[in-house]
Amino acid sequence: MLEEKDPFVYAHEKEKEIVWMSQNTNQIKTSPKIMESMIKALEEGKHNLYPHRDGILGFKDDILKDLGLKGEGFDALITNGGIEGTYTLTRSMLDEGDNVIASDPSFMPIHHQIELCGAEPKEIDIYKDPYKLSIDEVNEAVNGDTKMILLIDPLNPLGSSYTEEEVKGISQIAEDNDLLLIHDITYRDFAYEHTLASEFVPERTIFACSFSKNVGFAGMRLGALVMPEEYSDILHKYRTNVLSANVIAQVGAKKALETKEEWLPDMLEQSRKNQKIIKEAVEEIPDVHLPVYPSSTNMFVIDVEKTGLDPQKIQKKLLYEHDVFVRGGNYLSKTAGDKFIRVSFTVPEEGARKFAEKLALVMDDLR
Ligand SMILES: Cc1ncc(COP(=O)(O)O)c(C=O)c1O
Numbered sequence: 001m002l003e004e005k006d007p008f009v010y011a012h013e014k015e016k017e018i019v020w021m022s023q024n025t026n027q028i029k030t031s032p033k034i035m036e037s038m039i040k041a042l043e044e045g046k047h048n049l050y051p052h053r054d055g056i057l058g059f060k061d062d063i064l065k066d067l068g069l070k071g072e073g074f075d076a077l078i079t080n081g082g083i084e085g086t087y088t089l090t091r092s093m094l095d096e097g098d099n100v101i102a103s104d105p106s107f108m109p110i111h112h113q114i115e116l117c118g119a120e121p122k123e124i125d126i127y128k129d130p131y132k133l134s135i136d137e138v139n140e141a142v143n144g145d146t147k148m149i150l151l152i153d154p155l156n157p158l159g160s161s162y163t164e165e166e167v168k169g170i171s172q173i174a175e176d177n178d179l180l181l182i183h184d185i186t187y188r189d190f191a192y193e194h195t196l197a198s199e200f201v202p203e204r205t206i207f208a209c210s211f212s213k214n215v216g217f218a219g220m221r222l223g224a225l226v227m228p229e230e231y232s233d234i235l236h237k238y239r240t241n242v243l244s245a246n247v248i249a250q251v252g253a254k255k256a257l258e259t260k261e262e263w264l265p266d267m268l269e270q271s272r273k274n275q276k277i278i279k280e281a282v283e284e285i286p287d288v289h290l291p292v293y294p295s296s297t298n299m300f301v302i303d304v305e306k307t308g309l310d311p312q313k314i315q316k317k318l319l320y321e322h323d324v325f326v327r328g329g330n331y332l333s334k335t336a337g338d339k340f341i342r343v344s345f346t347v348p349e350e351g352a353r354k355f356a357e358k359l360a361l362v363m364d365d366l367r
Helices: 007-013 032-043 058-065 083-091 107-114 133-139 165-178 228-239 247-258 260-283 311-322 349-366
Strands: 074-079 099-104 120-125 144-150 180-184 206-209 221-229 297-301 340-344
Touching: 007 311, 032 260, 058 074, 058 221, 074 083, 074 133, 074 228, 083 107, 083 180, 083 206, 083 221, 083 228, 099 107, 099 221, 107 120, 107 144, 107 228, 120 133, 120 206, 133 165, 144 165, 165 180, 247 260, 260 297, 260 349, 311 340
Parallel strands: 099 120, 099 144, 144 180, 180 206
Antiparallel strands: 074 221, 206 221, 297 340
């Protein structure tokens, strides 16, 4: 039966027909300059050699410059995606019994990495207004075992982001309790405004970065950790790959950083337009709502709790009957997973329109 087929196998088999709104990937067309840089690198045979172990020359500096941290006592470690960065980070910094303050909903694979270290993610329920960590709740969650705070900002899956005051307040908690602050800034480029925790606690902040979402390199697997120089040795020691990361991806990402102002505004415009198209469709459907709008990322959550419908069933029906792939909430929350679906909208506009049309249909059918 189709329903029993693994959704990812189904979707990859029909890759071209699927509207991919399930993994916050970005299929809005990449700028020609970025594409050309990678094609040229392939033609020159760059892929025949290992890159320098610390990444292609100049790339680290470009990452630091992009964050305004060049010359500010920070170093970068190039990784195979942000997810390898957080793996290295958790492995090197956490011991058995440590606690990490985090949220639920969240990007749960990092929580799994924390657990692999014998440490415990202390998940604060944020599926309530304002749908993000509050300074008070973070403060209350600190105990003698707390080692770090995981601040995903903007937040997957809700699309919420933190104000300067909130980042400052959470940084202060890190300072007062001698904690590390892991600022996962995978979605920073989508935010209307964004404050880096390094503004307040530079010596305690480690950034987890990714090229999967902003420039659409999910399949290229490229990310970075950015850390105070004093943590450089320990993080490099634990890295899983001393031979660096995909060299073609690095060439493209370097070009993307160098030319950001040429491609980012257009990409954001399309992403925000798609977001609005979906919002308008959601408003027409009874008993559903968007907890966070506008989203500061390339995704948001559609709350379906009042309909009594199972988000997993909505996911299945959209996928197997309409080739639209979204995610039911259980992948993103241990406690609120039956209340929402997550939809990402960095897809070509026709994809967003198709989802907007099919969602109403599917909900009607299921009711
Ligand atoms: C918050 C967050 N961090 C890290 C990642 C990992 O990204 P990647 O490994 O593709 O760079 C993701 C992916 O969805 C994410 O949502």
